[in-house]
Amino acid sequence: MKKDPKTLKTGSNKINSIKIEAALIETWLAKKSKTVPAKNKITGISDCPAPWG
Amino acid sequence: MEDKKIYSNKICIATNSSCNLNCIYCYEKNKNNLEFDVDEAFNVIDKQLKTKTQFGTKIKLHGGEPFMVFPKIKQLCERLWANQYIEYYHFHLTTNGTLVHGPIQEWLYKNRDKITVKLSLDGDKKSSDINRPLSFEKIDITFFVKTWPNIRVNMTITPATLPYLFENIIFLHSVNINNIISHFAMMIDWKECKLERILREQMFKLADYYLNDPSIMPCHFFRPDIGNTLCKPLYNAACVRGQGEAYDYQTKKYYPCFMCFPALAGKKVSEELCSIDFTDTDKLEERCCLECPFINICPTCYAENYITRGKISHRDMGLCSYHKVIIAVLFKYEYARLMKVDNPDAEDVLKMKAIQKWGNEIESILSELDIVRN
Numbered sequence: 001m002k003k004d005p006k007t008l009k010t011g012s013n014k015i016n017s018i019k020i021e022a023a024l025i026e027t028w029l030a031k032k033s034k035t036v037p038a039k040n041k042i043t044g045i046s047d048c049p050a051p052w053g
Numbered sequence: 054m055e056d057k058k059i060y061s062n063k064i065c066i067a068t069n070s071s072c073n074l075n076c077i078y079c080y081e082k083n084k085n086n087l088e089f090d091v092d093e094a095f096n097v098i099d100k101q102l103k104t105k106t107q108f109g110t111k112i113k114l115h116g117g118e119p120f121m122v123f124p125k126i127k128q129l130c131e132r133l134w135a136n137q138y139i140e141y142y143h144f145h146l147t148t149n150g151t152l153v154h155g156p157i158q159e160w161l162y163k164n165r166d167k168i169t170v171k172l173s174l175d176g177d178k179k180s181s182d183i184n185r186p187l188s189f190e191k192i193d194i195t196f197f198v199k200t201w202p203n204i205r206v207n208m209t210i211t212p213a214t215l216p217y218l219f220e221n222i223i224f225l226h227s228v229n230i231n232n233i234i235s236h237f238a239m240m241i242d243w244k245e246c247k248l249e250r251i252l253r254e255q256m257f258k259l260a261d262y263y264l265n266d267p268s269i270m271p272c273h274f275f276r277p278d279i280g281n282t283l284c285k286p287l288y289n290a291a292c293v294r295g296q297g298e299a300y301d302y303q304t305k306k307y308y309p310c311f312m313c314f315p316a317l318a319g320k321k322v323s324e325e326l327c328s329i330d331f332t333d334t335d336k337l338e339e340r341c342c343l344e345c346p347f348i349n350i351c352p353t354c355y356a357e358n359y360i361t362r363g364k365i366s367h368r369d370m371g372l373c374s375y376h377k378v379i380i381a382v383l384f385k386y387e388y389a390r391l392m393k394v395d396n397p398d399a400e401d402v403l404k405m406k407a408i409q410k411w412g413n414e415i416e417s418i419l420s421e422l423d424i425v426r427n
Binding site for chain 2: 016
Protein backbone atom coordinates (compact mmCIF):
# COMPACT_ATOMS: atom_id res chain seq x y z
CA MET A 1 0.00 0.00 0.00
CA LYS A 2 1.40 3.38 -0.94
CA LYS A 3 2.51 5.48 1.99
CA ASP A 4 1.11 8.96 2.49
CA PRO A 5 3.94 11.26 1.35
CA LYS A 6 3.00 13.78 4.01
CA THR A 7 3.64 11.36 6.86
CA LEU A 8 6.63 9.63 5.35
CA LYS A 9 9.78 10.61 7.11
CA THR A 10 13.09 10.73 5.31
CA GLY A 11 14.13 7.16 5.74
CA SER A 12 17.00 5.29 7.24
CA ASN A 13 18.85 4.75 3.98
CA LYS A 14 20.81 7.95 4.51
CA ILE A 15 22.22 7.69 1.04
CA ASN A 16 24.79 10.37 1.70
CA SER A 17 26.64 7.99 4.00
CA ILE A 18 26.63 5.09 1.52
CA LYS A 19 29.96 4.62 -0.22
CA ILE A 20 30.24 2.82 -3.53
CA GLU A 21 32.45 -0.20 -2.84
CA ALA A 22 34.20 -1.95 -5.71
CA ALA A 23 34.42 -5.28 -3.87
CA LEU A 24 30.68 -5.36 -3.21
CA ILE A 25 29.97 -4.59 -6.85
CA GLU A 26 32.23 -7.43 -8.01
CA THR A 27 30.48 -9.85 -5.67
CA TRP A 28 27.07 -8.65 -6.87
CA LEU A 29 27.98 -9.01 -10.53
CA ALA A 30 29.51 -12.42 -10.02
CA LYS A 31 26.40 -13.68 -8.23
CA LYS A 32 23.69 -11.99 -10.24
CA SER A 33 25.04 -11.25 -13.67
CA LYS A 34 23.47 -13.16 -16.56
CA THR A 35 24.32 -13.15 -20.23
CA VAL A 36 23.28 -9.67 -21.15
CA PRO A 37 21.62 -9.31 -24.55
CA ALA A 38 22.47 -6.31 -26.68
CA LYS A 39 20.31 -3.25 -26.09
CA ASN A 40 17.35 -3.57 -28.39
CA LYS A 41 15.04 -0.75 -27.44
CA ILE A 42 12.14 0.31 -29.56
CA THR A 43 12.95 3.87 -30.46
CA GLY A 44 10.57 6.33 -31.99
CA ILE A 45 11.07 10.04 -32.15
CA SER A 46 13.04 11.54 -29.27
CA ASP A 47 11.48 13.59 -26.55
CA CYS A 48 12.13 17.29 -26.18
CA PRO A 49 14.43 18.27 -23.28
CA ALA A 50 13.15 21.86 -23.16
CA PRO A 51 10.86 22.44 -20.18
CA TRP A 52 8.07 23.50 -22.47
CA GLY A 53 8.53 20.77 -25.03
CA MET B 54 -5.60 6.45 -22.13
CA GLU B 55 -2.50 8.04 -23.59
CA ASP B 56 0.71 7.73 -21.55
CA LYS B 57 4.28 8.22 -22.61
CA LYS B 58 3.92 6.63 -26.01
CA ILE B 59 6.46 6.10 -28.74
CA TYR B 60 5.68 8.02 -31.94
CA SER B 61 7.18 7.82 -35.41
CA ASN B 62 6.43 11.40 -36.28
CA LYS B 63 5.90 14.68 -34.44
CA ILE B 64 4.41 17.90 -35.66
CA CYS B 65 4.18 20.99 -33.55
CA ILE B 66 1.56 23.59 -34.42
CA ALA B 67 1.94 27.02 -32.84
CA THR B 68 -1.44 28.30 -31.68
CA ASN B 69 -0.68 31.61 -29.95
CA SER B 70 2.01 33.38 -27.98
CA SER B 71 -0.34 35.15 -25.56
CA CYS B 72 -0.47 34.08 -21.94
CA ASN B 73 -2.40 35.11 -18.86
CA LEU B 74 0.62 34.62 -16.58
CA ASN B 75 4.08 36.16 -16.42
CA CYS B 76 6.39 33.39 -15.27
CA ILE B 77 9.83 34.66 -14.25
CA TYR B 78 11.57 32.07 -16.44
CA CYS B 79 9.44 32.41 -19.55
CA TYR B 80 11.47 32.28 -22.76
CA GLU B 81 8.73 33.82 -24.92
CA LYS B 82 9.87 37.44 -24.85
CA ASN B 83 7.82 38.55 -27.88
CA LYS B 84 4.26 37.86 -26.87
CA ASN B 85 1.49 39.30 -29.02
CA ASN B 86 -2.20 38.71 -29.61
CA LEU B 87 -1.87 36.91 -32.92
CA GLU B 88 -3.59 33.54 -33.18
CA PHE B 89 -3.40 30.59 -35.53
CA ASP B 90 -5.86 30.07 -38.37
CA VAL B 91 -7.95 26.90 -38.01
CA ASP B 92 -8.18 26.22 -41.76
CA GLU B 93 -4.46 26.63 -42.20
CA ALA B 94 -3.63 24.35 -39.24
CA PHE B 95 -6.16 21.79 -40.45
CA ASN B 96 -4.53 21.67 -43.88
CA VAL B 97 -1.03 21.29 -42.41
CA ILE B 98 -2.08 18.38 -40.19
CA ASP B 99 -4.39 16.79 -42.75
CA LYS B 100 -1.47 16.48 -45.18
CA GLN B 101 0.66 14.72 -42.54
CA LEU B 102 -2.01 12.21 -41.58
CA LYS B 103 -2.45 10.85 -45.09
CA THR B 104 0.72 8.77 -44.62
CA LYS B 105 0.68 5.86 -42.20
CA THR B 106 3.69 5.42 -39.92
CA GLN B 107 4.69 2.59 -37.61
CA PHE B 108 3.93 4.25 -34.29
CA GLY B 109 1.71 7.18 -35.22
CA THR B 110 1.97 10.96 -35.10
CA LYS B 111 2.20 13.23 -32.09
CA ILE B 112 0.51 16.58 -32.71
CA LYS B 113 1.74 19.17 -30.24
CA LEU B 114 -0.32 22.36 -29.94
CA HIS B 115 2.12 24.96 -28.73
CA GLY B 116 1.37 28.26 -26.97
CA GLY B 117 1.73 30.71 -25.03
CA GLU B 118 -1.11 29.44 -22.98
CA PRO B 119 -3.12 27.38 -25.51
CA PHE B 120 -6.43 27.69 -23.67
CA MET B 121 -6.41 31.42 -24.37
CA VAL B 122 -7.56 30.25 -27.83
CA PHE B 123 -9.70 27.32 -26.70
CA PRO B 124 -12.55 27.86 -29.20
CA LYS B 125 -10.12 27.50 -32.10
CA ILE B 126 -8.39 24.47 -30.58
CA LYS B 127 -11.77 22.83 -30.06
CA GLN B 128 -12.73 23.59 -33.65
CA LEU B 129 -9.45 22.20 -35.05
CA CYS B 130 -9.54 18.98 -33.04
CA GLU B 131 -13.18 18.24 -33.75
CA ARG B 132 -12.73 18.87 -37.45
CA LEU B 133 -9.86 16.39 -37.61
CA TRP B 134 -11.63 13.83 -35.42
CA ALA B 135 -14.59 13.93 -37.82
CA ASN B 136 -12.30 12.62 -40.57
CA GLN B 137 -11.13 9.03 -41.04
CA TYR B 138 -7.35 8.84 -41.25
CA ILE B 139 -5.22 5.74 -41.77
CA GLU B 140 -2.59 7.27 -39.48
CA TYR B 141 -2.92 7.05 -35.70
CA TYR B 142 -2.53 10.47 -34.09
CA HIS B 143 -2.90 12.07 -30.70
CA PHE B 144 -3.00 15.69 -29.53
CA HIS B 145 -0.75 17.01 -26.81
CA LEU B 146 -0.52 20.41 -25.22
CA THR B 147 1.07 22.03 -22.21
CA THR B 148 -0.99 24.34 -20.04
CA ASN B 149 -0.52 26.40 -16.90
CA GLY B 150 -3.94 25.07 -15.87
CA THR B 151 -5.35 28.37 -14.65
CA LEU B 152 -8.00 28.63 -17.40
CA VAL B 153 -9.09 25.00 -17.30
CA HIS B 154 -12.52 25.19 -15.75
CA GLY B 155 -16.18 24.80 -16.74
CA PRO B 156 -16.71 24.04 -20.45
CA ILE B 157 -12.99 23.50 -21.04
CA GLN B 158 -12.90 20.82 -18.34
CA GLU B 159 -16.03 19.19 -19.77
CA TRP B 160 -14.59 19.09 -23.27
CA LEU B 161 -11.21 17.78 -22.14
CA TYR B 162 -12.75 15.09 -19.97
CA LYS B 163 -15.03 13.95 -22.80
CA ASN B 164 -12.05 13.71 -25.20
CA ARG B 165 -9.38 12.57 -22.77
CA ASP B 166 -8.55 9.52 -24.86
CA LYS B 167 -7.71 11.69 -27.89
CA ILE B 168 -5.95 14.61 -26.24
CA THR B 169 -3.38 14.59 -23.46
CA VAL B 170 -2.52 17.62 -21.41
CA LYS B 171 0.77 18.26 -19.66
CA LEU B 172 0.43 20.54 -16.65
CA SER B 173 2.99 23.19 -15.78
CA LEU B 174 3.17 23.26 -11.99
CA ASP B 175 6.32 24.22 -10.15
CA GLY B 176 5.44 22.72 -6.78
CA ASP B 177 3.43 23.89 -3.80
CA LYS B 178 1.86 27.31 -3.34
CA LYS B 179 5.02 28.92 -1.99
CA SER B 180 7.19 27.98 -5.01
CA SER B 181 4.36 28.57 -7.48
CA ASP B 182 3.97 32.08 -6.09
CA ILE B 183 7.69 32.69 -6.52
CA ASN B 184 7.84 31.54 -10.14
CA ARG B 185 4.39 32.57 -11.36
CA PRO B 186 2.49 34.81 -8.93
CA LEU B 187 -1.27 34.50 -8.47
CA SER B 188 -1.53 31.17 -10.27
CA PHE B 189 -1.65 28.36 -7.73
CA GLU B 190 -5.21 28.87 -6.46
CA LYS B 191 -6.56 28.90 -10.00
CA ILE B 192 -5.38 25.39 -10.83
CA ASP B 193 -7.85 22.55 -10.28
CA ILE B 194 -5.25 19.86 -9.65
CA THR B 195 -7.90 17.26 -8.81
CA PHE B 196 -9.42 17.60 -12.28
CA PHE B 197 -6.12 16.96 -14.04
CA VAL B 198 -5.29 13.90 -11.94
CA LYS B 199 -8.80 12.49 -12.35
CA THR B 200 -8.77 12.98 -16.13
CA TRP B 201 -5.24 11.71 -16.80
CA PRO B 202 -4.18 9.58 -13.79
CA ASN B 203 -0.60 9.47 -15.00
CA ILE B 204 -0.49 13.12 -16.04
CA ARG B 205 2.93 14.53 -16.79
CA VAL B 206 3.73 17.65 -14.80
CA ASN B 207 6.43 20.09 -15.86
CA MET B 208 8.15 21.34 -12.75
CA THR B 209 10.54 24.16 -13.59
CA ILE B 210 13.21 24.90 -11.01
CA THR B 211 14.59 28.40 -10.58
CA PRO B 212 17.36 29.55 -8.22
CA ALA B 213 14.72 30.82 -5.80
CA THR B 214 12.83 27.50 -5.69
CA LEU B 215 15.75 25.08 -5.79
CA PRO B 216 16.09 25.09 -1.94
CA TYR B 217 12.53 23.74 -1.84
CA LEU B 218 13.04 21.00 -4.42
CA PHE B 219 12.36 18.16 -1.98
CA GLU B 220 9.23 19.68 -0.46
CA ASN B 221 7.89 20.55 -3.90
CA ILE B 222 8.32 17.03 -5.19
CA ILE B 223 6.73 15.62 -2.02
CA PHE B 224 3.83 18.03 -2.42
CA LEU B 225 3.21 16.85 -5.98
CA HIS B 226 3.27 13.21 -4.88
CA SER B 227 0.86 14.05 -2.07
CA VAL B 228 -1.74 15.22 -4.62
CA ASN B 229 -1.26 12.02 -6.63
CA ILE B 230 1.00 13.49 -9.26
CA ASN B 231 3.65 10.90 -9.93
CA ASN B 232 4.95 11.68 -13.40
CA ILE B 233 7.11 14.68 -12.56
CA ILE B 234 9.34 16.13 -15.25
CA SER B 235 11.76 18.26 -13.26
CA HIS B 236 13.79 20.79 -15.27
CA PHE B 237 16.11 23.67 -14.59
CA ALA B 238 14.91 26.98 -16.00
CA MET B 239 16.87 27.92 -19.09
CA MET B 240 18.60 31.20 -19.88
CA ILE B 241 19.65 31.81 -16.27
CA ASP B 242 23.21 32.24 -14.97
CA TRP B 243 23.22 29.17 -12.74
CA LYS B 244 26.98 29.26 -12.17
CA GLU B 245 26.69 32.55 -10.31
CA CYS B 246 24.02 31.10 -8.02
CA LYS B 247 26.39 28.59 -6.39
CA LEU B 248 23.58 26.29 -5.30
CA GLU B 249 25.27 22.95 -5.96
CA ARG B 250 25.60 21.99 -2.30
CA ILE B 251 21.96 22.78 -1.62
CA LEU B 252 21.03 20.72 -4.69
CA ARG B 253 23.08 17.81 -3.36
CA GLU B 254 21.22 17.93 -0.02
CA GLN B 255 17.85 18.12 -1.74
CA MET B 256 18.71 15.21 -4.05
CA PHE B 257 19.94 13.08 -1.11
CA LYS B 258 16.62 13.65 0.65
CA LEU B 259 14.73 12.67 -2.48
CA ALA B 260 16.86 9.55 -2.98
CA ASP B 261 16.16 8.42 0.58
CA TYR B 262 12.47 9.09 0.06
CA TYR B 263 12.28 7.01 -3.09
CA LEU B 264 14.39 4.19 -1.66
CA ASN B 265 11.98 3.98 1.25
CA ASP B 266 8.97 3.64 -1.01
CA PRO B 267 9.77 1.95 -4.35
CA SER B 268 6.07 2.05 -5.28
CA ILE B 269 6.35 5.79 -6.05
CA MET B 270 7.63 6.61 -9.54
CA PRO B 271 10.65 8.89 -8.99
CA CYS B 272 10.81 12.30 -10.57
CA HIS B 273 12.60 12.86 -13.84
CA PHE B 274 16.01 13.33 -12.22
CA PHE B 275 16.01 9.68 -11.17
CA ARG B 276 14.89 8.19 -14.48
CA PRO B 277 17.84 8.32 -16.87
CA ASP B 278 19.24 4.88 -17.60
CA ILE B 279 22.79 5.03 -16.25
CA GLY B 280 23.58 1.93 -18.32
CA ASN B 281 23.73 4.28 -21.31
CA THR B 282 27.00 5.67 -19.93
CA LEU B 283 28.59 2.41 -21.12
CA CYS B 284 27.65 3.22 -24.74
CA LYS B 285 29.56 5.40 -27.17
CA PRO B 286 28.90 9.17 -26.92
CA LEU B 287 25.58 10.36 -28.38
CA TYR B 288 24.33 6.78 -28.52
CA ASN B 289 20.84 8.16 -28.24
CA ALA B 290 19.55 11.49 -29.42
CA ALA B 291 19.37 14.29 -26.85
CA CYS B 292 16.40 15.76 -28.63
CA VAL B 293 14.18 15.68 -31.70
CA ARG B 294 16.94 17.43 -33.64
CA GLY B 295 14.91 18.34 -36.67
CA GLN B 296 13.22 14.94 -36.92
CA GLY B 297 9.90 16.61 -36.23
CA GLU B 298 8.40 19.69 -37.76
CA ALA B 299 7.02 22.83 -36.19
CA TYR B 300 4.62 25.10 -38.09
CA ASP B 301 4.53 28.79 -37.21
CA TYR B 302 1.27 30.56 -38.09
CA GLN B 303 2.99 33.95 -37.88
CA THR B 304 5.41 33.25 -40.73
CA LYS B 305 3.51 30.36 -42.35
CA LYS B 306 6.69 28.33 -42.47
CA TYR B 307 8.08 25.08 -41.04
CA TYR B 308 10.99 24.99 -38.62
CA PRO B 309 13.05 22.18 -37.02
CA CYS B 310 11.25 22.84 -33.70
CA PHE B 311 9.33 25.59 -31.90
CA MET B 312 12.54 26.96 -30.37
CA CYS B 313 13.51 28.07 -33.90
CA PHE B 314 10.44 30.27 -34.39
CA PRO B 315 11.45 33.88 -35.22
CA ALA B 316 9.22 35.21 -32.45
CA LEU B 317 11.37 33.25 -30.00
CA ALA B 318 14.83 33.12 -31.53
CA GLY B 319 14.77 36.38 -33.46
CA LYS B 320 14.58 36.58 -37.26
CA LYS B 321 18.30 36.32 -38.00
CA VAL B 322 19.03 33.52 -35.52
CA SER B 323 15.95 31.65 -36.71
CA GLU B 324 17.29 31.68 -40.29
CA GLU B 325 20.66 30.47 -39.08
CA LEU B 326 19.11 27.64 -37.07
CA CYS B 327 17.15 26.49 -40.11
CA SER B 328 20.34 26.14 -42.12
CA ILE B 329 22.05 23.89 -39.58
CA ASP B 330 22.32 20.17 -40.29
CA PHE B 331 21.38 18.71 -36.93
CA THR B 332 22.15 15.20 -38.12
CA ASP B 333 25.85 16.09 -38.42
CA THR B 334 26.87 14.64 -35.06
CA ASP B 335 30.43 16.01 -35.36
CA LYS B 336 29.09 19.51 -34.79
CA LEU B 337 26.71 18.73 -31.96
CA GLU B 338 29.07 18.74 -29.00
CA GLU B 339 32.26 20.34 -27.76
CA ARG B 340 35.22 18.06 -26.98
CA CYS B 341 34.88 18.56 -23.20
CA CYS B 342 31.32 17.25 -23.37
CA LEU B 343 32.16 14.36 -25.70
CA GLU B 344 34.86 13.29 -23.26
CA CYS B 345 32.51 13.45 -20.28
CA PRO B 346 31.43 9.98 -19.15
CA PHE B 347 27.89 11.18 -18.59
CA ILE B 348 27.08 12.83 -21.91
CA ASN B 349 24.56 10.16 -22.86
CA ILE B 350 22.38 11.02 -19.88
CA CYS B 351 22.95 14.77 -19.81
CA PRO B 352 20.13 16.79 -21.38
CA THR B 353 20.59 19.81 -23.61
CA CYS B 354 18.55 21.87 -26.04
CA TYR B 355 20.68 22.54 -29.14
CA ALA B 356 18.46 25.41 -30.23
CA GLU B 357 18.75 27.10 -26.84
CA ASN B 358 22.52 26.61 -27.00
CA TYR B 359 22.60 28.48 -30.31
CA ILE B 360 20.18 31.24 -29.29
CA THR B 361 21.96 31.99 -26.01
CA ARG B 362 25.60 31.12 -26.74
CA GLY B 363 25.97 31.23 -30.54
CA LYS B 364 26.77 27.54 -31.25
CA ILE B 365 24.63 24.40 -30.98
CA SER B 366 27.54 22.69 -29.26
CA HIS B 367 27.89 25.35 -26.57
CA ARG B 368 25.96 23.83 -23.74
CA ASP B 369 25.15 25.92 -20.70
CA MET B 370 28.28 25.09 -18.72
CA GLY B 371 26.84 27.00 -15.78
CA LEU B 372 24.51 24.02 -15.37
CA CYS B 373 27.27 21.43 -15.80
CA SER B 374 28.06 21.15 -12.10
CA TYR B 375 24.35 20.90 -11.28
CA HIS B 376 23.82 18.11 -13.79
CA LYS B 377 26.84 16.30 -12.37
CA VAL B 378 25.39 16.48 -8.85
CA ILE B 379 22.11 15.04 -10.08
CA ILE B 380 23.85 12.28 -12.01
CA ALA B 381 26.10 11.44 -9.06
CA VAL B 382 23.15 11.11 -6.68
CA LEU B 383 21.34 9.07 -9.32
CA PHE B 384 24.26 6.65 -9.45
CA LYS B 385 24.26 6.35 -5.66
CA TYR B 386 20.51 5.84 -5.64
CA GLU B 387 20.80 3.06 -8.21
CA TYR B 388 23.65 1.48 -6.24
CA ALA B 389 21.59 1.43 -3.03
CA ARG B 390 18.53 0.18 -4.91
CA LEU B 391 20.30 -2.56 -6.84
CA MET B 392 22.02 -3.92 -3.75
CA LYS B 393 18.56 -4.93 -2.53
CA VAL B 394 17.36 -6.46 -5.81
CA ASP B 395 17.19 -10.26 -5.67
CA ASN B 396 16.58 -10.93 -9.35
CA PRO B 397 18.07 -8.14 -11.44
CA ASP B 398 17.26 -7.96 -15.13
CA ALA B 399 19.68 -7.26 -17.97
CA GLU B 400 19.19 -3.52 -17.60
CA ASP B 401 20.01 -3.70 -13.88
CA VAL B 402 23.22 -5.58 -14.63
CA LEU B 403 24.31 -2.90 -17.10
CA LYS B 404 23.54 -0.24 -14.51
CA MET B 405 25.72 -1.98 -11.96
CA LYS B 406 28.51 -2.25 -14.54
CA ALA B 407 28.19 1.48 -15.13
CA ILE B 408 28.49 2.08 -11.37
CA GLN B 409 31.54 -0.16 -11.33
CA LYS B 410 33.11 1.85 -14.14
CA TRP B 411 32.34 5.36 -12.89
CA GLY B 412 32.21 4.86 -9.12
CA ASN B 413 35.35 6.89 -8.40
CA GLU B 414 34.14 9.82 -10.52
CA ILE B 415 30.84 9.76 -8.70
CA GLU B 416 32.43 9.91 -5.25
CA SER B 417 34.71 12.75 -6.43
CA ILE B 418 31.83 14.84 -7.71
CA LEU B 419 30.00 14.64 -4.41
CA SER B 420 33.00 15.12 -2.14
CA GLU B 421 34.48 18.01 -4.15
CA LEU B 422 31.56 20.21 -3.12
CA ASP B 423 32.84 20.11 0.45
CA ILE B 424 36.47 20.73 -0.52
CA VAL B 425 35.62 23.91 -2.47
CA ARG B 426 33.70 25.25 0.48
CA ASN B 427 36.52 24.66 2.97
